[in-house]
Amino acid sequence: MMAQFSNSVTGCFTFGPFMISDQNPEFEIEANDGMVPDAIVFHADKDDKAAEQLFINLGNQIKLVRSYKPALRNSQVPTPQARVIWLQFGTDPKWNSERK
Numbered sequence: 001m002m003a004q005f006s007n008s009v010t011g012c013f014t015f016g017p018f019m020i021s022d023q024n025p026e027f028e029i030e031a032n033d034g035m036v037p038d039a040i041v042f043h044a045d046k047d048d049k050a051a052e053q054l055f056i057n058l059g060n061q062i063k064l065v066r067s068y069k070p071a072l073r074n075s076q077v078p079t080p081q082a083r084v085i086w087l088q089f090g091t092d093p094k095w096n097s098e099r100k
Contacts, residue, residue, distance in 0.1 A: 036090045039063040043086040051085050062095050 034041060042058070044051035046068045058064055067088075 031088065034067065034069065035088060036065050038092055038094065039065050039090050040093050041065045041067050041088040041090070043067045043069050043088060045083065048083055048085075051083070054085065060096070062093060063099075 040058075040062060042051075042055050042064045044055070044067075055064060055066060
C-alpha cells in the first residue's frame with residue numbers, strides 16, 4: 001500500500017521490501033535493528049526538508065518514529081546521490097483511525 005502511495009503521489013522510485021535475506025543476511029539484520037512495535041520508523045537525512053514534510057503528513061495518518069540513521073543503501077538505489085527515505089515497519093502498525 002505504501003509503495004503504491006509513494007509512486008502515485010510523488011512519482012519517486014520505490015523499492016523493497018527485500019525478500020533476499022537468505023542471500024544476504026545483512027539485509028535482515030539491518031531491517032530488524034531498531035524496529036519499533038506498532039509503528040513505522042521513518043529514516044531520512046536530518047537536513048532533508050521534503051522528508052520532514054512527508055514525516056509530518058504521514059504522521060497524521062499512522063504512528064511514526066523519526067530516525068536520522070542513514071537509510072538502507074544497496075544496489076537498488078538508482079544513484080549514490082539519490083535522497084532516500086526508508087520506512088521501517090514494526091510489527092502490526094495501524095492507521096491512526098484504527099487506534100483505540
